[in-house]
Amino acid sequence: MNILTKNEEFLDLLKRGDVDARSKFVRDNQENVYGLGFRMTGNRDDALDITQETFVKALENIRKFRGESLISTWLYSIAANVAKDFLRRGSKRTFVDIDEVVISADSRTPLSILEEKDERRFVREAVLSLPPKARAAFVLRFEKGLPISEIASILKRSEGTIKAQLHDSVARIRAKLEGKNGR
Numbered sequence: 001m002n003i004l005t006k007n008e009e010f011l012d013l014l015k016r017g018d019v020d021a022r023s024k025f026v027r028d029n030q031e032n033v034y035g036l037g038f039r040m041t042g043n044r045d046d047a048l049d050i051t052q053e054t055f056v057k058a059l060e061n062i063r064k065f066r067g068e069s070l071i072s073t074w075l076y077s078i079a080a081n082v083a084k085d086f087l088r089r090g091s092k093r094t095f096v097d098i099d100e101v102v103i104s105a106d107s108r109t110p111l112s113i114l115e116e117k118d119e120r121r122f123v124r125e126a127v128l129s130l131p132p133k134a135r136a137a138f139v140l141r142f143e144k145g146l147p148i149s150e151i152a153s154i155l156k157r158s159e160g161t162i163k164a165q166l167h168d169s170v171a172r173i174r175a176k177l178e179g180k181n182g183r
Contacts, residue, residue, distance in 0.1 A: 011071065014062050026055050029072065032144065033079045039139040040083040042128045050086055054079040069153055076146070077154040080136045087132045126176040130169050137162050138169045 013021035030051060037050030058078050065074055130138060133155070140151045141162075148166075152159045 007071075011065070011067065014059075015065075022059055025059075029075055030055070032072070033075065035143065036076065036079050036139055037083055037086075039127065039143050040080075040087065040132070040135055042124060046086065050079065050083050053086075054082045057082065070150075073150055073154055076140065076144075076150075077156070080140070080154055084132045084136060122180055123173065123177070126173045129176075130172065133157075134165045134169045137165045141166055 010021060010024075014025055033054050034047050034051045037047035037054075038044065041047055041050065054075070058075055061078075065071065127135060127138060136155060137151055140146045140154060141148070146154070148159050148162050152162045155162065
C-alpha cells in the first residue's frame, strides 16, 4: 500500500482545486513572492500586481506541475518571469521610499539615520539598474538566499551563467558604491 506524504496530499488537493489548499498555498508563499516582486521593481504597488499575477498563473497551471522540483522553486520561476515581463512592459508608477514615510524612534542621530537611508536607497537604485535577468538572479541569491543550483533551475539557465551574472552584478554594484563614496 502506497501512503502519500503530506506534501503529495497537499499537492493533490491543490490540483483538484480545493479552496482551503489554495488559500494555504497563497498564505504560505505570498510574502516571498511579494519580496521578489518588490526587489525587482522597487515599488509596492508593482510588487502587489506581480504577486497577484503570479498566483493567478500558478493556480491556473498547478495541474501542469510535475513535481520535478520543489513547488517553491516552480513558484519562484513563475514570479521571476512575471516580474521580467512586467519590467519589459514598463511601469507607469513612481518609486516612493517607505523609509521616507516612517519616522524612526531610536537612539541614532538624525544625521546618521539620513545617511543610512541614503546608503540603502543608493544600493536599491544600483540593484534596480541591473538588467532584469541579472537582477532576478541577484535578488534570488542575496535577498532570498537561494542556492545557485536552484536559481539556475528557476531562471532556466546554467549554473555557470548564474555565477557569471552574480559576479558581474556584484562588481557593478560595488563600482557604483565606490564611485559614490569617491574611492
